[in-house]
Amino acid sequence: MPMTEPAADCFETDAIIIGAGPVGLFQVFELGLLQARAHVIDALPQVGGQPVELYPDKPIYDIPAVPVCTGRELAEALMKQIAPFKPVFHLGQQVSRLQRQADGRFLVETTQGVRGLARAVFIAAGVGAFQPRPLKVPGVEAFEGRHVLYRVQKPEAFAGQQVAVAGGGDSALDWANHLAGLPPQTAPAGVILIHRRDAFSAAPASVSRMRALCEQGRMQLAIGQITGLEGSAGDASRLAALKLTGVDGVTRRLPLDALLVFHGMSPRLGPIADWGLAIERKQLAVDTEKFSTSEPGIFAVGDINTYPGKKKLILSGFHEATLAAYGALPFLFPGKDVFFQYTTTSPNLHRALGVSPDLSDL
Numbered sequence: 294m295p296m297t298e299p300a301a302d303c304f305e306t307d308a309i310i311i312g313a314g315p316v317g318l319f320q321v322f323e324l325g326l327l328q329a330r331a332h333v334i335d336a337l338p339q340v341g342g343q344p345v346e347l348y349p350d351k352p353i354y355d356i357p358a359v360p361v362c363t364g365r366e367l368a369e370a371l372m373k374q375i376a377p378f379k380p381v382f383h384l385g386q387q388v389s390r391l392q393r394q395a396d397g398r399f400l401v402e403t404t405q406g407v408r409g410l411a412r413a414v415f416i417a418a419g420v421g422a423f424q425p426r427p428l429k430v431p432g433v434e435a436f437e438g439r440h441v442l443y444r445v446q447k448p449e450a451f452a453g454q455q456v457a458v459a460g461g462g463d464s465a466l467d468w469a470n471h472l473a474g475l476p477p478q479t480a481p482a483g484v485i486l487i488h489r490r491d492a493f494s495a496a497p498a499s500v501s502r503m504r505a506l507c508e509q510g511r512m513q514l515a516i517g518q519i520t521g522l523e524g525s526a527g528d529a530s531r532l533a534a535l536k537l538t539g540v541d542g543v544t545r546r547l548p549l550d551a552l553l554v555f556h557g558m559s560p561r562l563g564p565i566a567d568w569g570l571a572i573e574r575k576q577l578a579v580d581t582e583k584f585s586t587s588e589p590g591i592f593a594v595g596d597i598n599t600y601p602g603k604k605k606l607i608l609s610g611f612h613e614a615t616l617a618a619y620g621a622l623p624f625l626f627p628g629k630d631v632f633f634q635y636t637t638t639s640p641n642l643h644r645a646l647g648v649s650p651d652l653s654d655l
């Protein structure tokens with residue numbers, strides 16, 4: 294790996310975890326028990342990785358000692374478990390660069406400009422960074438980022454505008470409902486939900502609310518495929534209308550100012566492949582003692598890694614995170630002896646966890 298000088302405006306911490314999926318979150322816990330501070334970076338605006346992004350309400354039955362929990366509940370429980378260690382989260386940030394510095398630490402940089410230095414890095418990047426699926430319509434690039442958006446930051450920015458929301462899942466319906474329900478002074482002039490069929494994968498309560506808003510005339514629903522976008526006559530870079538081809542095969546023109554697209558998220562390995570680490574079939578090769586990558590001080594845990602017998606299961610990732618934390622000790626605290634301790638009986642760990650259990654019977 295190339296050596297560069299440390300940047301002046303970085304956060305500094307013991308460990309940086311790339312990925313806030315279940316394994317990245319549990320990595321915080323295992324590092325916390327060893328008294329290592331962690332910052333966690335994720336491309337998504339929320340924590341929880343695949344279970345929250347792909348199956349938030351589906352029951353999971355194979356988390357040890359938890360007979361059943363949903364993807365969302367798992368993430369909530371992990372967040373509660375790691376709270377005593379006060380991890381710092383950088384969400385909505387895709388890590389693009391990872392470089393060893395002259396002092397042996399690693400500089401981690403995101404595409405949005407966040408930078409951090411740490412003695413050890415844990416790549417818990419799952420199947421890659423989740424990115425919004427782009428709208429596949431000719432010429433869309435001319436409007437992306439200004440009038441065609443995949444994320445909403447300030448809903449009030451659409452006050453008085455004609456807004457179309459494309460998609461049939463939770464994000465699309467949540468945003469369409471939210472925009473249509475805003476008070477008049479901040480509401481768009483019109484909200485139209487566009488989906489390719491009159492069946493939705495969003496939560497039933499969101500679908501009922503959407504239908505109620507349509508009945509009240511506060512939102513419209515259009516069924517069809519977006520087949521084209523049109524710039525305004527005076528300024529071709531300004532979105533003026535979209536073309537919607539209905540199930541009847543007729544293409545209609547819908548005037549609008551902004552199009553919000555929620556066609557789901559897809560994972561991309563992206564920059565991880567360029568960090569000079571040994572890769573086997575799009576996964577990071579690790580040993581099974583420390584879950585170290587080919588670069589000392591960089592560990593890989595969870596779905597992103599591969600080794601003989603690897604199973605892409607959450608419980609396997611938890612085991613990997615535990616051994617990786619111990620494996621990182623020489624990088625985190627060089628020369629310091631850190632002893633293995635049980636959470637049941639160690640006063641040190643109780644202090645770290647902020648608990649004071651009764652030890653008199655043990």
Ligand SMILES: Cc1cc2nc3c(=O)[nH]c(=O)nc-3n(C[C@H](O)[C@H](O)[C@H](O)COP(=O)(O)OP(=O)(O)OC[C@H]3O[C@@H](n4cnc5c(N)ncnc54)[C@H](O)[C@@H]3O)c2cc1C
Pocket residue numbers: 311312313314315316317318334335336337341342343344347348352353354355386387388389417418419420421422423563564565594595596597605606607608610
């Ligand atoms: C439908 C479905 C059902 C499943 N059911 C089960 C089950 O019942 N039991 C079970 O054990 N497992 C199940 N799995 C698998 C389980 O979800 C994964 O094993 C688990 O999510 C892996 O966790 P992780 O933390 O390694 O990665 P992920 O959950 O994928 O999280 C990785 C995170 O890293 C982020 N990231 C990646 N690259 C970057 C980058 N460059 N910069 C910033 N952030 C980045 C991503 O945005 C993501 O949030 C299921 C998977 C699916 C798809």
